[in-house]
Amino acid sequence: MTPETFAPFIGDRPPTLEQLERELRKIAAEHPQVSTLREIGRSRAGRPMTMLTIPGGHELLVIGAPHPNEPIGLAVIPALARYLAEHPEDRATLTWHLVGCADPDGVAANEDWWSSTWPPTMESYHRGMYRPPAAEQPEWTFPTESFTATLPETRALMAVIDGVLPILTVSLHGSDTGGVWAMASHDEPALSPVMADIAARYGLPVEETPSDCIGLPSIGTGAYLLAPPLDAEAVGDSGADSKHEWKPAGASSAHYTAKHGLGLFPEVPIWASTPLRLSPQEAIGVLEDARHVLGDLIAEHTHAPNVEARFLAAAEEIRSIIPVMIRNVQHQPISGSGQDLVLLVPVRAAGMLLRHYDQLLAANPYSDRLHETRAKTEAVLLAWCHRAEKALRPQPLPLFRTAGYQADLVLTMARTLLPGRAAGIDAASSATR
Numbered sequence: 001m002t003p004e005t006f007a008p009f010i011g012d013r014p015p016t017l018e019q020l021e022r023e024l025r026k027i028a029a030e031h032p033q034v035s036t037l038r039e040i041g042r043s044r045a046g047r048p049m050t051m052l053t054i055p056g057g058h059e060l061l062v063i064g065a066p067h068p069n070e071p072i073g074l075a076v077i078p079a080l081a082r083y084l085a086e087h088p089e090d091r092a093t094l095t096w097h098l099v100g101c102a103d104p105d106g107v108a109a110n111e112d113w114w115s116s117t118w119p120p121t122m123e124s125y126h127r128g129m130y131r132p133p134a135a136e137q138p139e140w141t142f143p144t145e146s147f148t149a150t151l152p153e154t155r156a157l158m159a160v161i162d163g164v165l166p167i168l169t170v171s172l173h174g175s176d177t178g179g180v181w182a183m184a185s186h187d188e189p190a191l192s193p194v195m196a197d198i199a200a201r202y203g204l205p206v207e208e209t210p211s212d213c214i215g216l217p218s219i220g221t222g223a224y225l226l227a228p229p230l231d232a233e234a235v236g237d238s239g240a241d242s243k244h245e246w247k248p249a250g251a252s253s254a255h256y257t258a259k260h261g262l263g264l265f266p267e268v269p270i271w272a273s274t275p276l277r278l279s280p281q282e283a284i285g286v287l288e289d290a291r292h293v294l295g296d297l298i299a300e301h302t303h304a305p306n307v308e309a310r311f312l313a314a315a316e317e318i319r320s321i322i323p324v325m326i327r328n329v330q331h332q333p334i335s336g337s338g339q340d341l342v343l344l345v346p347v348r349a350a351g352m353l354l355r356h357y358d359q360l361l362a363a364n365p366y367s368d369r370l371h372e373t374r375a376k377t378e379a380v381l382l383a384w385c386h387r388a389e390k391a392l393r394p395q396p397l398p399l400f401r402t403a404g405y406q407a408d409l410v411l412t413m414a415r416t417l418l419p420g421r422a423a424g425i426d427a428a429s430s431a432t433r
Contacts, residue, residue: 006404009079013118014071041156047104061166066139068106073172075403119396126351134249147250167261177273179205185263192220211339246320271394283337290346311356318349350381
């Protein structure tokens with residue numbers, strides 16, 4: 001396949017929730033002999049979660065928008081559906097289950113920044129971002145021995161996985177900058193060479209050491225074994241301030257599906273970027289400064305009785321991640337200090353704090369104190385965006401290349417696992433039980 005294979009099925013920007021739902025319904029109506037659309041659950045706010053099924057042989061599950069600030073997967077789902085409806089050879093041996101969106105509520109809080117203009121600027125992206133805390137992410141609230149607070153969206157995905165027993169579950173993740181990479185539930189030898197081949201055809205670099213994979217076992221360039229779920233009770237006990245540090249929630253869709261088959265997180269960026277050149281001391285200095293600045297801004301917030309605080313809670317969790325990032329740099333000084341997220345994670349928190357103050361001002365528009373704090377927060381956001389742009393020189397990647405790459409990877413990995421590979425998957429998954 002080439003980038004032109006999926007280009008006709010990919011728009012000029014990721015769809016909104018309404019557009020995605022409309023497109024999936026249209027595909028099901030146009031191809032009733034080969035597809036069915038059903039609701040698999042409802043979000044916490046009552047938004048529907050829909051899944052398009054194209055029947056064939058072995059079961060495969062693809063999940064869009066596992067994180068709501070990663071919208072490229074929303075374009076992949078209808079593109080795959082259109083392609084499969086028109087290519088019976090890829091329906092012969094696999095039954096495709098395509099979940100449009102794993103976190104409808106989170107996407108609803110994000111979609112304004114991509115609904116009118118794509119690609120976003122670094123500023124527009126962070127002004128409109130919402131990244132939920134870990135315990136409010138459907139992707140990371142699958143049950144473990146120490147975590148049982150699963151969300152309705154997670155339970156809907158669990159029911160699908162337990163019902164169809166997929167040999168492959170692909171959760172369509174995305175990153176801000178850099179190259180493509182992937183995490184897998186167990187060692188799949190084909191993943192790295194397949195990823196390298198497709199990335200080359202789509203003109204995308206392969207990220208060798210992404211920040212999420214520092215310290216993880218490598219299974220080839222850009223491919224890593226997903227770490228076991230972290231125990232919240234065993235995390236964050238490294239210092240006096242540990243009670244304020246980030247703690248994990250539950251397991252992921254890849255962990256949960258490993259009892260049936262391969263779980264895969266393919267990541268694709270919004271922007272190509274220049275490698276970050278910071279010494280370990282400089283990286284730690286950036287993170288320490290960001291932690292103090294964010295702490296001061298958060299300390300100035302005021303509660304309004306009728307204003308939700310989800311943006312504030314999300315910003316507070318981002319700040320709590322920074323000590324963990326500092327330790328990563330200290331323990332892995334070369335790989336840790338060169339991570340784009342050293343600059344970008346603080347911007348995420350500033351953007352969500354700005355959204356929080358906008359909510360407070362909507363409820364109390366005549367508060368001089370709120371206007372002053374909002375202005376300080378906006379100045380921080382702009383300064384940190386400028387710093388990141390100057391260092392990373394982000395260049396937007398066309399959606400037909402990024403979404404096309406993920407669709408191509410899903411198809412190729414599915415073909416690679418069949419025929420004759422199902423037994424290998426069964427044996428590998430048995431070892432994880």
